[in-house]
Amino acid sequence: MKINGKNIHNNITAYLFLAPFLIVFSLFLAYPVIYSLVLSLHKVSWTTNLYNIFSDMKFVGFDNYIKLFHDSRFWWSLIVTGYYGILTIPLTVFLGLILAILLNNKLPGVSLFRSAYFLPSVLDILVVGIIWTLIYSPHFGILPKILDSLGFSAFMDKGILANPRTALPGVAIAMVLRGAGFGMILFLSAIQNIPVSVYEAAEIDGANAWQKLIYITIPLVKPIILFLVIMGTIGSLNAFTEIYSMTQGGPYVVEFMGNIQGATRVSGYYLFEKWETMEYGYAAAVSYVLLFITLGISLVNAKMMRKKN
Known part of the structure; x- marks a missing residue:
């Protein structure tokens, strides 16, 4: 398949138009979501060095979630x-x-x-x-x-x-x-x-x-x-x-x-x-539990409304 210069130019133009959205999406949505998930699996508190947070985080798995339910x-x-x-x-x-x-x-x-x-x-x-x-x-x-x-x-x-x-x-x-x-x-x-x-x-x-x-x-x-x-x-x-x-x-x-x-x-x-109180890992776990509760209730509501219709 022959790719001419016009197609390459069109593709580059399309990516340039998408770039601002992708950058903003990555910085302000994708990165915080992934980072908060990582935090929820670690013990991160006020004793952690916030300037070098990755090296000081202690991996605790699902301990924050277990603690949450108690x-x-x-x-x-x-x-x-x-x-x-x-x-x-x-x-x-x-x-x-x-x-x-x-x-x-x-x-x-x-x-x-x-x-x-x-x-x-x-x-x-x-x-x-x-x-x-x-x-x-x-x-x-x-x-x-x-x-x-x-x-x-x-x-x-x-x-x-x-x-x-x-x-x-x-x-x-x-x-x-x-x-x-x-x-x-x-x-x-x-x-x-x-x-x-x-x-x-x-x-x-x-x-x-x-x-x-x-x-x-x-x-x-x-x-x-x-x-x-x-x-x-x-x-x-x-x-x-x-x-x-x-x-x-x-x-x-x-x-x-x-x-x-x-x-x-x-x-x-x-x-x-x-x-x-700077319990960052625990707070991240709380936020994810609330997220899944929100998604669950929204899906149930949508399904009930479809059945009624």
Whole structure:
């Protein structure tokens, strides 16, 4: 096969265009993934010389993973993460769908309301966390004062974020109201792509508004629901910024397996604590376990949605 100069030139040009992506991908994705896997199989702590980390790492095999499954704090963080996901994912999907249905009408000012509901989703989580911390503050927050006027004076003493029963729901409410706007936009675009003739045919058959929602709208927006559930699952397992900005994993008053645990110590924050204490090998093992949990849940969700379809 004869290769002429033009083909060689085209190949070189293609590789040159791919080179920036491959370099960025290797430096910022492939290398960290491989390096963290190596770390998870070694004992690397604050005593390790970070300037010569490869020579000082002690290979321990799967000891970090074995230790992880005997760690009560890790198991507690998974329980809290599951609770956090149960609080946030269904509410975010439900609220986003309801907002999309309500705003899928040609009413005066509907564009303004769409923008207003979508705006919180573009704010940084840290900013949202600080705002809601001020709203929840027992000293000058507006929400505790409203609750106090309604007879819930207990919220004025400790505050919502300092109460182990209400701290995580308080964080969840803030994140649901932040994320519902994003879901609203996705649902709205999907609903507007449903042919009007489908609804008209259903009306001729005598379907009411509820039946059209259950048998037409929801089945046709199931891909959006699946996407939001998967993204919500990933977000719950990686939740950190909202916890860091609002509760720092506390209040630390919950006892589990003989240890005092934080009421809002989710897995992402537990991972941060291990990096903060410079237990790098153990932290890498935690991150890989969370990765496989995320992949497993995402695959199960996708399979369930396909079966229903």
